[in-house]
Amino acid sequence: MTELIYGPKIYVDTRDLSMSGHIIMSGFWEKWVTDVFRATVRPGMTVCDIGSHCGYFALIAAQLVGASGKVHCFEPNPLLHDNLFKSKMINGFYHMEIHPVAVADRDKEETLFVPHHLAASASLSEKVAESVAAIDPVKPVKVRAINLENYLGDVLVDVLKVDIEGYEPYVLPSLLNMMDRVNHPRMFMEFNPKAWTDQGFSCLQLLRGITDRGYRIDIIRHDSTLSSASPDELLASPTVHTHFDLLISRNQEGLFESRKGDQAS
Secondary structure, eight states: OEEOTTSOEEOOOTTOTTTHHHHHHHSOSOHHHHHHHHHHOOTTOEEEEESOTTTHHHHHHHHHHOTTSEEEEEOOOGGGHHHHHHHHHHHTOTTEEEEOSEEESSSEEEEEEEESSOGGGOBSOHHHHHHHHTTSOEEEEEEEEEEHHHHHTTOOOSEEEEOOTTOHHHHHHHHHHHHHTSSSOEEEEEEOHHHHHHTTOOHHHHHHHHHTTTOEEEEEOTTSOEEEOOHHHHHHOOOSSSOEEEEEESOOTTHHHHTGGGSOO
C-alpha cells in the first residue's frame, strides 16, 4: 500500500512494471491527465473508469465526487480485483462500485491478454497483445464482457475515462450514445493510432464520427494544457509517444482553469 499525493491510499502490485513503481515512488501517474481530470470532476457527479487497472483514477474520482456522487470502476483482470477492493475499503469510498468485467461492443465471453510484468497493457485486442508479447510474455484469460450502455441502463454518466489498450473503437459508438444523454459530458480517452489502424479501423472515420455529433476533441498536452484539434489536425500532429491523451467534450471552458490553484504539485 502507498498514498497518492492527492490523498487517497492505494494498494498496488509491486510486480507490475507499468504503473505501480511510478505510483509508489512519485505518488501520481500521468500528471498531465490527472490535472485535467481533477479539474473536471465535481462533487455529486457520476464517473465511469473503464480499464481501471489499480484504480488510480477511480480513487481520485471517488474523492472528488464525494458521498453524493458515484464512481463505477470497470476492470476485467482478476489479478487486480483484490487490490481494488482493499483500496476502496481503506479509503471508505463506499460510493465506488467495482465491476469485474470488460467493456466491449456487446455482452459476451472475451479473451483478455494479460502481460506478465506490464499489467496496464492488458487488452482484449489480439493485435495489441501480439506487439506486447514481443517484450513481455502474455497469458490469455477468459473474462466476461458487457455493453456499457445496456449494462448501466438509465444511469447518466458525467465523466468517462477510457483506457482499454487499443480496444476503444469497439466501444466508442455506445459511449457516444451515453454522452448524448448528458448536458455537459466529458470523456478522457487514450488514442493510439497504430493500434486502431492495425485492427483495420479508419482513425479518420472514427474521429470524424465524434466531431460530426457535435463534440470537440482536445489533446491533453504534457504541460497539462488543452489543444483543440480537428480529426485531420490530430492525425497530422507529431508525437514522440505511442498515443495521444484526449478530452472529448461539448464545452470545456472554465473547468480546468477553475481548479488550477487547487491541484497538488
